[in-house]
Amino acid sequence: MDPVLDEKYYKLRKHLEGLGTALVAYSGGVDSTLLLAVGREALGDDIVAVTVSSPLHPRSLLENAGRMAARLRVNHVIIENDELASGDFVSNPPERCYLCKRERFGKLVELAAREGTAEVIEGSQLDDASDYRPGAEAARELSVSSPLVDVGFYKYEVRALSRELGLSTWNMRASSCLATRIPYGEKVTRDKLSVIDEAEQYLVGLGLGQVRVRYIEERTARIEVSQASVPLLASDGIRERVVARMKELGFIYVSADLAGYRTGALNEALPGA
Secondary structure, three states, rough: OOOHHHHHHHHHHOOOOOOOOOEHHHHHHHHHHHHHHHHHHHHHOOOOOOOOOOOOHHHHHHHHHHHHHEEEEEEEEEEEEHHHHHHHHHHHOOOHHHHHHHHHHHHHHHHHHOOOOOOOOOOHHHHHHOOOHHHHHHHHHOEEEHHHHHOOOHHHHHHHHHHHHOOHHHHHHOOOHHHHHOOOOOOOOOOHHHHHHHHHHHHHHOOOOOOOEEEEOEEEEEEEOOHHHHHHHOOOOHHHHHHHHHHHHOOOEEOOOOOOOOOHHHHOOOOOO
């Protein structure tokens, strides 16, 4: 193992050992899986993974969380949450992520208090700070800590250590809340989220990398894929299949973003971005 990575691994273990007991906000993604795996090494049975089942997440992510928690032999709790019951959230303001995280982390903090668990932790890492993430403020307000940030992990190091530890998530596609595909100010609905999930799963099935389907007003699908996948998306045969499937799902217009996938693409429209 690389000496720098080895040192951060050691520091992360010691940091987690010092917590005594911990509840991990566990999505099933790359970052939180590494946090859970090292937490299991450091704390044994004194760590629990809690996953929120919500219409905001791809079905596949919840399924992966269950598989990985079982593989790591960690007590896994699933709690239900429906952000669409909140009119403030549904209106989709720029602080949408704060509203969601404040509610979710609040539930996790309450659960930890009832169970006598010392700390609630989550899997953000240093690269997350490069994008507009108001949910981080909710974590600070509720004293939910981010050990990967505290120890100084970047995303590439999370992936590298995950690979060293034999975690199948090491090369998993980046995933995020489905509401991030809907421009601020446009209403978040259950139907839109379901269509986005189906559309993205279809594109992933075609072999396209790092897929996002932005649901733009007037039922326009703006598709982002990795730069390496742009030629495949635009190729004869694939292009026609994509257009046909998107229209089956209810989109009228289908476009491809030639800039390709990038984190927080819809944040580019915010003032000062």
